[in-house]
Amino acid sequence: MIKYFHLTFILLSVFSFVGRVILSETHPAILKQKALKIAPHVIDSLLLVSGITLVFQGGWLGADFGWIVAKIIALLGYIGLGVVVMRNRGTIRWVAFFGAMACFVYIGIVAVTKNAFFFI
Template structure:
């Protein structure tokens, strides 16, 4: 498979994943029952699976690995934090104040991940 196609798939899935998280989080904070939508429940799993599959393919082709290359380690650690914070933000019954905090922290993590991806630096090129 062509590197640029897989990279484009990875970046497209990342944008879709972030957009869907922002949408679901916004709906959650607005009190909208988004879980009734099958699309909003299932699509993130399909997109995130494709995103991670493309990431693993890119890692194998570039021979750059988390815990070997600093920028990929930073992305991996931030990804774990993003997933955990996102899960807490979207938890049903979460008090609004806490949900907002987790939601904003998750968005901060994803902004950091994108910054590291663009700069290939855990310090964002500073």
Template sequence: MDYLALKHFHMGCAAASGALFLLRGLWMLRASSALQQRWVRILPHLVDTALLVSAITLAVWSGQSPGSQPWLVAKLVALVAYIVLGTIAIKRGKTLAVRATAFVAALLVYAYIIMVAVSKQPWPL
């Protein structure tokens, strides 16, 4: 696989990850039993693993270390925030209000990550 193909695979994984999170978050807001389906509990982890492995591979192939580019640092910090907010939204939030707030915040962080990736700037706005 060449760099461009891997980059497109990574972008596809990012889109799939975001779409799956959005779907799971909407189901959470509706208290849907669909969240308990086996594929819903497994597929997002597989997609996110592929996303992370492709990101690391792209960084290695391009010779970029996480601290070498400010935009990469911004993406990594935002990724940690997205993961924490996402787990609060889907699993760990004690009330619906907490989960809903974390869900919206996670979606905003996801949008920020995409904007940083496209602009290659830590402050894309």
């Protein structure tokens, strides 16, 4: 059940991020609305809470949990690069955007494989 919440918030998180990048390129004024400023924080907090709940529910701290540490580090990259994307324009914005997307895809693959070094 919690896993479905987790997967839902993952989708909401990436759609709201890509949506905000598109809006800031096309209709930046819309992004000034209070609801659009708050919603991403609510979604990302619930994503984090659902992930932490799954860690305890699955007893992952008693098992081999290196992949969870890798997920959290990559999540910090996704958040940090997301901030760079929203605060910049031009080349910096797009380099950070693809970096954030790479973190997101990495997190997803690590979640499924349970292996931080799946690419080796």
